[in-house]
Amino acid sequence: MIRVAIVGYGNLGRGVEKAIKKNSDMSLIGIFTRRKPETVSSEGSPVFPMAELMNKKEDIDVCILCGGSATDLPEQTPKLTQWFNTVDSFDTHAKIPEHFLAVDKIAKEHQKTSIISVGWDPGLFSLNRLIAKSILPQGETLTFWGKGVSQGHSDALRRVSGVADAVQYTIPNDEIIERLKAGEKLELTARDKHVRECFVVLEEGADQEKIKNEIIEMPNYFSDYDTTVHFISQKTLESEHKQGMPHGGKVLRVGETSEGMKQVYDFSLDLQSNPEFTASVIVAYARACVRLADEKVYGAQTVFDVAPKYLTQLSDDVLRKDYL
């Protein structure tokens, strides 16, 4: 059995707890939190104060770090990698090289293995961007995100005077995707690739037309996009737009293998729960982390460094027989 600790228990940690239950070769030693354990209601797994983590050192094969990328992981991943094999989902793209170097140094010094920036983007999408480009050197790769809720854009809506509550979905522009797949060469900015759909609850007496215009014309957020605004009740917002955390997206590469010979590579995810799926990816890579550590492959790794066979509990023989 692979013995796992969850460090940090928000949406992602909760997803990891569920994912471990789906993997018969894994057991959860516990959830470690900075909050008071008695205030944390897990789904049946033991909850410990963070300080307890070191006492359970010998019982843990890998720590899955479920903190945030802004402040938690830059500190936690290097620190905990002194004592544990670790997996994190560090997703501040611009700071990944720096984070990698910090973790790699510690991991090599202490003979530990750490896989950083795991999830679907960064993660599976990164993998597909690399594979698609390697196979089709001539071509263009585009990443689309959604349909999913954008927290930043939802916040921008809620700051509009007269808006009581709101949710904003980022949606890939299907027309653009179809034209790309058909082989059209398009010069696209991020703004051409997505449309924005807003579900807005008004405060009593607010001016619907005025608010709609204010949203559609809001610079940076909406003015350059094809934006739709729907006015709905708070009840509908709660029941239809605040349940679950759907997301998804697509890595599309359209390449040519010879003059005019078009090849379309399309990797798509459609997720009812973003944190649960991210957690499921992380748990598969936690298995890889432990197996790599067993093989003394120490240091920081990313999804690019991990051979796919390490993700599964199936033997190499079974893989060749049933999966190839």
Add this chain to the structure above:
Amino acid sequence: MIRVAIVGYGNLGRGVEKAIKKNSDMSLIGIFTRRKPETVSSEGSPVFPMAELMNKKEDIDVCILCGGSATDLPEQTPKLTQWFNTVDSFDTHAKIPEHFLAVDKIAKEHQKTSIISVGWDPGLFSLNRLIAKSILPQGETLTFWGKGVSQGHSDALRRVSGVADAVQYTIPNDEIIERLKAGEKLELTARDKHVRECFVVLEEGADQEKIKNEIIEMPNYFSDYDTTVHFISQKTLESEHKQGMPHGGKVLRVGETSEGMKQVYDFSLDLQSNPEFTASVIVAYARACVRLADEKVYGAQTVFDVAPKYLTQLSDDVLRKDYL
């Protein structure tokens, strides 16, 4: 530069010749054929008789074996792996374990690296079946093939008395795919997953209705499928259905990460040229083969054993900075 030899020069070998031109770190030493070299017209690359291969041993980093799976590769891959790093596209699924063992033994004895069964299925599709299953342990994976020409079914049409020529397309059943993505649990046989479309040229005086019924009711090939038959002229068949070799398909996994929480993983290819795309995959893995040999990772490998970073000429630093 990675110095490559192409062994065997049919559609696949021709695709490899084109793919090498798209990869700036590769040079083609030559095409090696059992035919008389003067009868082979390459796209500008030197053509040598097979016997010349051994004389060029010191000039070659990897041989890409482009023979057939039925008789060529079971003999050629083990034999040539005595002297060369090799990549093949052995695709007789049932015999892969046996082929792997034969090649692995030779490769280890002679300190060579061989990546077998590379392409898109087996190959990229295998990779996605494995990754999808590892991430979503609870769920179901289905592979769909097409739209593409099935040689066996086209042959069956041509054997019908009164048929002058014909082409048959296997087409994934889109309705089934949409129902699966929507989360329906379906018990499917191979036959539910695809529909068949036939383009038939009649001999003069042939009875169209009779032939149509004979096709639709043909056991094994058509009777259990939703089959459409179009009668067209030889000229249309030549111009619209015998140019290029389109193919493609889809690996679809619909899984649940918790009760009722559906996650859809979809990897799709839409290829205007099946052999050119297969060749492009093989060329990327030929790069991996040489890099693994440089790291003394000897023996037979499959796509499951190869970390994605080996497929590209980009450095690990660039990958982390720009692709993660």
